[in-house]
Amino acid sequence: xxxxxxxxxxxxxxxxxxxxxxxxxxxxxxxxxxxxxxxxxxxxxxxxxxxxxxxxxxxxxxxxxxxxxxxxxxxxxxxxxxxxxxxxxxxxxxxxxxxxxxxxxxxxxxxxxxxxxxxxxxxxxxxxxxxxxxxxxxxxxxxxxxxxxxxxxxxxxxxxxxxxxxxxxxxxxxxxxxxxxxxxxxxxxxxxxxxxxxxxxxxxxxxxxxxxxxxxxxxxxxxxxxxxxxxxxxxxxxxxxxxxxxxxxxxxxxxxxxxxx
Amino acid sequence: xxxxxxxxxxxxxxxxxxxxxxxxxxxxxxxxxxxxxxxxxxxxxxxxxxxxxxxxxxxxxxxxxxxxxxxxxxxxxxxxxxxxxxxxxxxxxxxxxxxxxxxxxxxxxxxxxxxxxxxxxxxxxxxxxxxxxxxxxxxxxxxxxxxxxxxxxxxxxxxxxxxxxxxxxxxxxxxxxxxxxxxxxxxxxxxxxxxxxxxxxxxxxxxxxxxxxxxxxxxxxxxxxxxxxxxxxxxxxxxxxxxxxxxxxxxxxxxxxxxxxxxxxxxxxxxxxxxxxxxxxxxxxxxxxxxxxxxxxxxxxxxxxxxxxxxxxxxxxxxxxxxxxxxxxxxxxxxxxxxxxxxxxxxxxxxxxxxxxxxxxxxxxxxxxxxxxxxxxxxxxxxxxxxxx
Numbered sequence: 072x073x074x075x076x077x078x079x080x081x082x083x084x085x086x087x088x089x090x091x092x093x094x095x096x097x098x099x100x101x102x103x104x105x106x107x108x109x110x111x112x113x114x115x116x117x118x119x120x121x122x123x124x125x126x127x128x129x130x131x132x133x134x135x136x137x138x139x140x141x142x143x144x145x146x147x148x149x150x151x152x153x154x155x156x157x158x159x160x161x162x163x164x165x166x167x168x169x170x171x172x173x174x175x176x177x178x179x180x181x182x183x184x185x186x187x188x189x190x191x192x193x194x195x196x197x198x199x200x201x202x203x204x205x206x207x208x209x210x211x212x213x214x215x216x217x218x219x220x221x222x223x224x225x226x227x228x229x230x231x232x233x234x235x236x237x238x239x240x241x242x243x244x245x246x247x248x249x250x251x252x253x254x255x256x257x258x259x260x261x262x263x264x265x266x267x268x269x270x271x272x273x274x275x276x277x278x279x280x281x282x283x284x285x286x287x288x289x290x291x292x293x294x295x296x297x298x299x300x301x302x303x304x305x306x307x308x309x310x311x312x313x314x315x316x317x318x319x320x321x322x323x324x325x326x327x328x329x330x331x332x
Numbered sequence: 333x334x335x336x337x338x339x340x341x342x343x344x345x346x347x348x349x350x351x352x353x354x355x356x357x358x359x360x361x362x363x364x365x366x367x368x369x370x371x372x373x374x375x376x377x378x379x380x381x382x383x384x385x386x387x388x389x390x391x392x393x394x395x396x397x398x399x400x401x402x403x404x405x406x407x408x409x410x411x412x413x414x415x416x417x418x419x420x421x422x423x424x425x426x427x428x429x430x431x432x433x434x435x436x437x438x439x440x441x442x443x444x445x446x447x448x449x450x451x452x453x454x455x456x457x458x459x460x461x462x463x464x465x466x467x468x469x470x471x472x473x474x475x476x477x478x479x480x481x482x483x484x485x486x487x488x489x490x491x492x493x494x495x496x497x498x499x500x501x502x503x504x505x506x507x508x509x510x511x512x513x514x515x516x517x518x519x520x521x522x523x524x525x526x527x528x529x530x531x532x533x534x535x536x537x538x539x540x541x542x543x544x545x546x547x548x549x550x551x552x553x554x555x556x557x558x559x560x561x562x563x564x565x566x567x568x569x570x571x572x573x574x575x576x577x578x579x580x581x582x583x584x585x586x587x588x589x590x591x592x593x594x595x596x597x598x599x600x601x602x603x604x605x606x607x608x609x610x611x612x613x614x615x616x617x618x619x620x621x622x623x624x625x626x627x628x629x630x631x632x633x634x635x636x637x638x639x640x641x642x643x644x645x646x647x648x649x650x651x652x653x654x655x656x657x658x659x660x661x662x663x664x665x666x667x668x669x670x671x672x673x674x675x676x677x678x679x680x681x682x683x684x685x686x687x688x689x690x691x692x693x694x695x696x697x698x699x700x701x702x703x704x705x706x707x708x709x710x711x712x713x714x715x716x717x718x719x720x721x
Contacts, residue, residue: 171426173424173425173429173437259426294444300438301422304424304425305358305423305425305438305479306357306404307356307357307404308441309356309438309441309456309465309478310355310356310441311441311465311466311467311468312355313355314352314355314467314468314476315333315349315352316337316349316387317335317337317339317345317347317386317387317388317389318347318387
């Protein structure tokens with residue numbers, strides 16, 4: 072990840088630096104522990120509020136825990152030289168997936184380059200609209216049905232080989248991605264290698280978004296690429312949603328899943 | 333509509349369920365005119381296949397009339413009479429374009445499940461667990477057929493349903509088992525299991541040039557069928573030592589190829605068979621492989637062991653040392669049904685074979701639970717059951 076802040080354009084550097092700081096030595100508490108700190112701290116603080124002065128210490132302790140959770144910085148850890156940050160997989164900031172599509176590179180590239188196609192295979196995307204040659208407008212499904220919106224621009228494009236893009240300033244979530252295409256010999260299809268990176272804003276929104284992005288895992292991205300391949304090769308994605316089965320329990324969950332999707 | 337639904341080990345029921353509808357542009361809906369219970373359905377009935385869910389519609393051997401087609405289905409139209417392969421294949425992926433239809437990349441919506449277990453996912457199948465797609469099966473009045481422009485084969489009016497139904501699975505499965513033996517003129521082929529697939533493997537081995545087929549089972553009517561319909565030499569493994577008998581019948585050389593048409597729930601009388609039974613009963617093993625062990629042991633040096641029988645998990649005490657020492661070739665896998673549809677339909681039309689010879693029971697769909705029970709327990713001389721919706 073360390074190379075990425077350096078490649079973010081000047082306009083985004085403020086946020087990039089902040090992001091860099093948050094992931095660097097200042098943060099010494101792991102994400103999971105941070106969430107626990109906020110929850111536990113909140114509970115302690117509430118408990119302290121409801122009691123007499125003797126429980127003031129609880130309130131203070133709770134407050135400290137909340138601070139620790141939100142900032143990811145723990146003075147005690149700092150003093151002792153401990154860090155639990157960066158010990159979890161960095162999936163919340165960088166994802167990779169790859170697949171081989173049984174079609175020539177131009178066909179695969181063309182389908183990807185038509186950005187409006189993306190919501191067909193990317194589960195978390197609501198819509199993409201091209202705003203000209205290089206720019207596009209993206210809407211993703213955020214936590215609690217809140218849309219996440221950003222504009223993006225293509226920063227590098229090599230026909231049938233590579234496409235690189237990044238979000239423009241003002242994005243709900245700063246993100247960037249690169250996809251590489253390599254046609255295999257003897258009609259064996261085209262390799263597609265996708266790399267996505269995103270930087271989360273700080274504060275409470277950051278915690279909520281981080282939680283949301285936990286659902287956007289490498290496994291999900293791999294599934295999205297599988298759907299990409301299925302649409303190009305077979306023209307459709309296989310499904311059993313809403314097929315008959317005895318008892319309504321399963322068909323109901325299937326229907327709900329379809330509605331959600 | 334009525335459909336045969338899975339509820340658990342030893343529990344299938346005929347239930348009223350909603351009719352299927354088109355979900356994808358390449359789907360078709362087929363009104364089932366004839367279906368069958370397959371030996372591999374018994375693995376489901378015995379609870380040996382994971383990721384089944386209560387209420388799943390069973391059945392992967394079926395045929396019928398096309399009643400509705402999706403917008404992208406060009407080769408079929410309502411009214412066509414078709415047999416549907418049990419393996420679902422897109423026709424356009426790396427594997428389909430190499431005729432490896434049962435390994436289709438794009439037909440399993442739950443591919444991730446199979447990838448966890450097998451590394452990569454094979455094709456989706458009708459009515460055969462969620463790991464293999466979770467598709468509703470054809471032991472029903474109607475069934476949805478995905479990629480209907482690729483799989484279903486149209487049947488000429490001159491042929492009866494019973495003659496062509498088994499193109500859906502067991503005839504191609506037995507045929508591919510024999511083809512995997514790379515039979516040379518004069519070969520001797522040994523077949524473990526005289527169930528329906530074994531019967532077709534015997535017939536196919538002769539079609540492909542075998543000189544002598546030896547069939548192994550313990551059920552008298554199955555051995556009888558192998559003898560009269562298949563012209564095989566038969567061995568009852570409860571009466572003879574199979575390895576010794578095969579050595580003797582081949583004058584010390586061993587069969588050129590061995591076919592394991594039994595699969596994961598083998599029975600046997602030897603110590604290793606009892607060991608498998610005990611382990612499986614304690615959920616310590618996924619498969620009983622007595623037949624496979626014997627086939628590897630009995631095969632001649634440089635021979636081939638062909639496995640059409642279904643295996644599901646991790647096998648214990650596979651005599652790989654014997655396979656290695658004798659330079660055996662092992663061939664296996666779900667049938668690439670699509671490959672065999674036209675050649676085998678041509679054989680049926682020519683009168684080389686009437687696949688209906690395996691049918692011993694003709695039941696109504698509503699009688700399916702009874703059918704499953706007698707088929708599993710090999711009662712009432714049951715070898716193959718047709719279900720009429």
